Amino acid sequence: MKTPSRAGLVPAAPALSRGDQQELLKDARALLAPPARRLFLRRGLTVGGLAMLTGCSITNSDEAEHALMKISRFNDQVQGWLFNPNALAPTYPASMITRPFPFNAYYGEDEVRTIDGNGFFLQVSGLVAQRDIWSLEQLGALPQEEQITRHICVEGWSAIGRWGGVRFATFLQRIGADTSARYVGFKCADDYFTSIDMPTALHPQTLLALTYDGATLPPKYGFPMKLRMPTKLGYKNPKHIVEIFVTNDYPGGYWEDQGYNWFGGS
């Protein structure tokens, strides 16, 4: 029993008529359309196990992918509806902190970006009253709080860590954010980007984290700042944030555009 390989999406026939070649090229171009989509397809929604077990394969994987993405967006809505803004994630004693706390990013630990804190300014844009820039000193002067919570990765593992910083709702209030807007987006120094729903942005445990375990946030955990949300999976918690914007236009995200669920929370 041979399972279809990803390369099998476009059959490699030895001899093709000119018409077939044109068709193939057209298919290939359609497949390669936007870069995120290409990555998504390259990683493949192939149906190995299912095809093997049922003897049938889903021939039009593009259609299947489209349908699955639609269901994922429907799941975003359901999760938004399920989300209780007052439900708190569990907190833990310091003795339960995972040491060392695992490093995780879309690149290896040897490629961690080091950002110079001197002369660093956080940009704020979009639907906000004060499109100011914020220095780390200014952020440090806002009321600070701490949490020891569980970080849950989309892969399934989890680890308990201790973060400190400014309650994000407080920060949004300071910048005069339109809290009736739908999304808050984040741009990061490591070219990562993501976005969250406003109810989660306003959740009492959503923290603009400036410290880890009582010390300035080290580069590997996201210096100069990270958004820490114990109600969201790891990939929703951006590190090395350089710009925060409030918007009603769906901003997507680095992983979300490739197929990870956008709401991505618990």
Added chain:
Amino acid sequence: MAQLAPSSAGPTGGIPLPIIQPAWVRLAHWLNVLAVLILVASGWRIYNASPIFDFKFPKELTLGGWLGGALLWHFAAMWLLGVNGLLYLTGNLASGRLVRRFWPLRPRDVLADFVAALRGKLGHDDLSHYNAVQKLAYLGAIALLVLVVLSGLAVWKSVQFPLLRELMGGFDNARVVHFFAMSGIVAFVVVHVVMVALVPKTFLLMIRGR
């Protein structure tokens, strides 16, 4: 109770065979097969991203290609499993089928039927009644499906369902419960398929109802 089919004549000669499994049960069964197939195959790919134990599932048996694809399948098929399962349970309770087909279930009968089955002396002439081992196995499968859904909810929404999370022993343990519920379901499927292969007319029964 069993309905009479209008046109088809069975081997009894002229007298139509009664419908043993109504259409809604058969439909629910096959939709459940599809949902479980997708959920298990995609779940194995999700497991592989961060294995709980010291093994991974062979990639060829998994669905989704990569973690993101597997999650898309998993969180689509969960609706099929959940909605179909709720309709199945509601139909069984409302129609009285659950009581009719599964009651009574006595441990002594299970033991007796199990021993008879091992000796190859368990009859399968009357498919309109489940033997005690069948009753236990099918109820067990239903219980495992309920457990897999509840533990899955605890993994997915550990903040929103604190009671469920604590019942499962916390987030990490909910994953373990989810894994073992899946394992139980897969074990049931293996035995179930072997039994159907041994008594092929039960396969026809689940297709045409008689």
